[in-house]
Amino acid sequence: MTEPVLPRLRPEIEQLPPYRQGRQADPSGFKLSSNENAFEPLPGVLEALHGASAINRYPDATAGRLCAALAERYGVEREQVLAGAGSVSLLAAFIQAAAGAGDEVVHAWRSFEAYPGLVLVAGAKGVQVPNLPDGRHDLDAMAAAVTDRTRVVLLCTPNNPTGSIITSDEFERFVERVPKDVLILLDEAYAEFVTDDAAVGGLAERVFEQHPNVVVLRTFSKAYGLAALRIGYAIGHTRVLDAARATIIPLSVTAQAETAALASLEHESELLERVAEIAARRERLVAGLRDAGWSVPDAQGNFAWLDTVDPAVAAAFDEAGLMVRVFPDGIRISVGEAESIDRVIDVARHLRG
CATH class of the missing domain: 3.90.1150.10 (Aspartate Aminotransferase, domain 1)
Structure with a gap:
């Protein structure tokens, strides 16, 4: 045949x-x-989902209620918050907004296994920097790997899968070494589980205000237990988030996911x-x-x-x-x-x- x-x-x-x-x-x-x-x-999440049953209608493309609630929670403007179908979809949107053919994206390895694929799909080249023997990011080596072709740096803390953190002091020293026109994505998918006071807290420390090239990413999949609904969010400079709004898949956050996230926020x-x-x-x-x-x-x-x-x-x-x-x-x-x-x-x- x-x-x-x-x-x-x-x-x-x-x-x-x-x-x-x-x-x-x-x-x-x-x-x-x-x-x-x-x-x-x-508590209250499943009950709230029963009321979000209008599946014949499109959801709010901006997830406006959730973004407004998060903006109030973290003391930022509504435009500084972007919701997506899990933090991985936000990572993809930011990478595609900043990096293309001929550009480079620096990240630690081993780290989140989706990173290499997200970079490749964007058409960029991934630059993998081996972790230190104790599983931590080698931030000195990562800073040294940044070139004039670097458009994005991915930092995962706690690092998946090794579990190691980046400290506040390490983060500040690293950011000062990276050109201000390079986007730094601080992936904090597991931040709620951190008990080490030395760890950087992107939202608590408001690093996105001190460094406009930094965007902090969080998810409802892990600590909040909404993995099946796929919802996460990013907080950063409005102009950077607007670029991701242009690349992210429209209507990817369902009404059910937004409702569940809002209900979860009420039970701190x-x-x-x-x-x-x-x-x-x-x-x-x-x-x-x-x-x-x-x-x-x-x-x-x-x-x-x-x-x-x-x-x-x-x-x-x-x-x-x-x-x-x-x-x-x-x-x-x-x-x-x-x-x-x-x-x-x-x-x-x-x-x-």
Whole structure:
């Protein structure tokens, strides 16, 4: 049979592997592969969703109610807030707004696995800077990697998947070394879980005011437990956000996602309780892994990182019903249900014999 003539595609896109989602667990196991929140949505969220049932109508393309609420919450102008279908869609919009063919985007590696693909789709070249041995961004090397072709720098704190933070002092020194016309995206998807007072807090410290080339990104997927609804937001200079408004996919934030996010914002005390519980489980997980003989970087997200490429390790977790995330250079274990912590530690201890 003659092969059909297919449309010409970008060769680099044909070679780009699709995003690989964390595996599901069977009913007796635990899914610890996607950094999801094991808690159900906050009080009032499901009830609010029942009232957002007009799915025959398009949503507000600006997610205006949510952006207004976030603007009030953080003391900024409404135009300084942009909502998107998860922070990853916002990352894509900002990269496409700033970088194209011949441009470069600098980011740490290993870091969020979507970064290389987002850069490639934009037509730009990714410049990957290896992490320090303890899993932290090598900010000196990243600053040195910035050239006159650099248009965007991606900073992930806590870094996914290693869990390490960027401190306020490190961030300030880094920003001062980067040209002011280079866009810096401060990806704080896991910021709510941070307990280290030295960590940079992009919104609390209002870094976007001191440095107009910095945009702070957050999500409702992790701490707020709205992963399935896909909603995140960015705060920064209006002109920079306007450029992303031109590249972002229109109407990508559904009315249901906006409603759930608004309802979640009304339950701050419950959120803080859940975040504290997850952080406590994280500390117990990290302590248990270290006690079992594993080297684990300081973790400030809702996950821990094992620096191992031994396939027997991944197989042992799998056999125990623990669906962890296996990368070419390590294993990320999400903080899940309380019952999962002891099972993870038991497997880790057994592996060390």
